Amino acid sequence: DQQVKQNSPSLSVQEGRISILNCDYTNSMFDYFLWYKKYPAEGPTFLISISSIKDKNEDGRFTVFLNKSAKHLSLHIVPSQPGDSAVYFCAASTLTGANSKLTFGKGITLSVRP
Amino acid sequence: NAGVTQTPKFRILKIGQSMTLQCAQDMNHNYMYWYRQDPGMGLKLIYYSVGAGITDKGEVPNGYNVSRSTTEDFPLRLELAAPSQTSVYFCASSSPGQGSSYEQYFGPGTRLTVT
Numbered sequence: 001d002q003q004v005k006q007n008s009p010s011l012s013v014q015e016g017r018i019s020i021l022n023c024d025y026t027n028s029m030f031d032y033f034l035w036y037k038k039y040p041a042e043g044p045t046f047l048i049s050i051s052s053i054k055d056k057n058e059d060g061r062f063t064v065f066l067n068k069s070a071k072h073l074s075l076h077i078v079p080s081q082p083g084d085s086a087v088y089f090c091a092a093s094t095l096t097g098a099n100s101k102l103t104f105g106k107g108i109t110l111s112v113r114p
Numbered sequence: 115n116a117g118v119t120q121t122p123k124f125r126i127l128k129i130g131q132s133m134t135l136q137c138a139q140d141m142n143h144n145y146m147y148w149y150r151q152d153p154g155m156g157l158k159l160i161y162y163s164v165g166a167g168i169t170d171k172g173e174v175p176n177g178y179n180v181s182r183s184t185t186e187d188f189p190l191r192l193e194l195a196a197p198s199q200t201s202v203y204f205c206a207s208s209s210p211g212q213g214s215s216y217e218q219y220f221g222p223g224t225r226l227t228v229t
Contacts, residue, residue, distance in 0.1 A: 004156070032216055043118070043204050043220030044157070089156060093216060100145060100210040101172065102218060104156035 003027045004092050006105035014113050019077040021108050023090030026071065030092040034102065035064060035075045038087045047088075048075070051095070080112045116140055118221035120205050126227045127195040135190040135224050137205030145208045146188040147172075147218060148180065150201040157204060163188055195228045202226070 005024045013019045023033075031052040036044035050057040050064045050073065057064050063076045077084055087109050091102040121136045139146065144165045149157040159172030163182040177199055179191040188207075192199060202225050206218040 006156075009154075034217055036220075041223075043206075043222045045220070046217040049217060095210075095216065100208060100216055100218075101147075101159055101162060102157075104149075104158075106154065106156045 004105040010109040012111045016079045019080045021075040032093045034091045036089040085112045120221035137188045139207040143207035143209045147206040148190045149204045200228045
């Protein structure tokens with residue numbers, strides 16, 4: 001049973017436009033959410049996170065929105081750049097756990113067209 | 115500061131062979147993790163460790179073993195390789211709850227093929 005779902009496998013946007021990547025979760029115990037970016041042949045790199053006590057967190061061009069009632073989060077990239085082309089993973093965790101394990105979605109491949 | 119390093123980068127094994135995937139981190143992180151990523155899938159947790167001498171199973175531990183004798187190193191052992199273990203393996207570390215955020219830092223991965 002997938003607890004973190006990224007239902008769209010890919011997204012293509014024009015350079016300069018907004019990219020919106022969506023993620024849904026089913027486990028109501030999750031209280032911390034992260035986005036990772038992954039280039040081919042490299043390990044995932046941390047992008048941005050949000051705690052369940054917030055509904056928005058912003059870092060430069062990247063903003064994550066959390067809707068707890070809908071169990072939904074989204075990553076907004078504005079403006080999108082060709083270097084943003086990568087696979088984006090949504091991940092969730094429970095801060096109260098003793099191990100901070102992450103549960104990952106399957107990822108979304110973002111292509112930013114010049 | 116190298117972060118998380120993994121060796122080897124690539125390996126081809128025959129069915130039934132054994133090998134150890136090496137992972138080391140120089141960030142003095144207490145927590146370390148092993149994940150595998152199959153094509154088109156997310157990362158699945160194999161084993162994790164919250165400190166030297168302490169390990170526990172993740173979501174997909176069958177066919178693997180780990181040990182954690184030092185804070186820096188967290189090797190993953192495959193005893194009898196099977197084609198189902200063909201995957202990309204990622205090691206990660208973190209330092210949650212120590213004044214830092216909860217993100218995990220990943221190594222570059224080991225691509226393993228079992229034929």
